[in-house]
Amino acid sequence: MSSYHTPVLLNEVISGLNIKSNGIYVDGTVGGGGHSREIFKLLDKNGLLICNDIDIEAIEEAKREIPSSKNIIYINDNYKNLVSNLHNLNIEKVDGVLLDLGVSSHQIDDAARGFSYMIDAPLDMRMSKDTDITAYDVVNGYSYEELVEILFSYGEEKYSRFIAKQIIKSREINPIKTTTELADITKKAYQIKNNYGSGHPAKKTFQAIRIEVNKELEKLSECIVSLTRLLKRGGRICIISFHSLEDRIVKQTFVELEKSCICDKMSPICTCNKKSEIEILTKKPLTASAKEIENNSRSKSAKLRIAQKK
Template sequence: MKFEHIPVLLDEAIKGLNIKEDGIYVDGTLGGAGHSLEIVKRLTSGKLIGIDQDKDALKKARKVLGDHLDKVQVVHDNYRNIRDILSRLNIYRVDGILLDIGVSSHQLDEKERGFSYHSQAPLDMRMDKTQDFSAWDVVNKYSEKDLERIIWDYGEERWAKRIARFIVDGRREKPIDTTLELVAIIKKAIPKKVRMKGPHPARQTFQAIRIEVNEELDVLKGSIPIMCRLLNKGGRLCIITFHSLEDRIVKNSFRDLNRDCVCPPELPICSCDKEREIKLITRKPIVPTKDEIDSNPRSRSSKLRIAERV
């Protein structure tokens, strides 16, 4: 099995973290440790906490970080638990946190994990293999309404209603067990004329199911304020996203944390007592250069936003 994950927006993210050699940093999505390796290279007495919910990723990351493991603590967990993870390590404030959201090339390459619509595999899509709930449960147990909702909301798929109906019809005879059975149903639901153009017809539905299985958007949304509050003054939170739903969450969360008053505009004086928690380092997201997109097409839709604790 090949594990080739090219880190996206690497220089920009590392510069964005503003690394101090004695600082404490967290990579909440360690993956193949491409970003983490560049972080630890810049540390002397500092420390890196690398979190991933995928045990296979941690194995690989340990190898990549080999020469620097004395400065690294690798943790198998969900970054949503960052506060508890850090307090177990007696850490209460950090100098920078990086998130590089989404699925890794490794996870896509490992056919049996069911992330890819190109190869036959059980319907799985769990990033954390210790979790029970999988894509099989979504596809075979969700009501037609719920299927439509997630495919529409998380896949932004205009044929969500038909796809949901075809899935429910398809599973009446027998459960839908594999990725390619699901792909065949999606293809039937999308009119041929539409399906012959543009990206793979199952792309958006697979994205939606993956987001649902791993609760990706809720986890991201809930974690941003917690992460900001764990930063020392001047500490940076850098978040790389891959689609508009994720970027919107980061943008709106940063906007709210950047405000020092959330009272309705009609109130004559402020009564909310809210204090501004961060300042925005990036008003517009940083996007990859043409060179990066040419050498790593996966980077095409990536966006980096950076905030600093005040």
């Protein structure tokens, strides 16, 4: 197993995809290739695996992790562009799709990427080096109102206004350049409020800024709908999320796709012509076992939802 990134819920994903040996499968967020490697093992010479990731370092690691084969195609792009990229490859239907929406272990542990509040590093947080803005730009350039909005909406931070004030106050003296500086600001804000809670005080702030930098929630629901419609009948989509905002979007999108008629209940006949597109196979999300959490603490917050195309 590569130390680059440990795949979470690996057995659950492989089981959930219900892999056909001659099928076409898409890993929209290949990371270090852990999930893809196991998918590829189950494919025969007629199968095809598409490995996509916005991070070129992840693509390079996946190529080292997975045996070289003409039955694998690599794409370096945002998974939200998968449908158009697959169409360009003349792939109209697939048997399975996997999305792992979390930040990889490698990205967190690589100090230069600036994702972790536990490692001193320049404020960056970009999943792709081609991304236009960095965490530095957000922290030092956004207005008070903009900071409050992202901290509250993307971090669900109850002290969003107070932390935003502390950020503005600090950057008026000197620009906030490092992860440690930002973590210290949030820590002091919690100290003033006399409320640490159970987690690190910087966790929600870092999550919010990372989501803003990478536009992680933008068009996520539309993307899920598009990828679901790529599936052949009986094909499956597996989506792993790591925080409540993502999981809520996945859940709500699946529910809408599973609905049939959406006419008013008082209407005598159906006029909407809406058909149920999927069957949700996980009424409650699958989570990591105690053993997996013991071996990989980052799997603790992972939630897997699975749906099958009708």
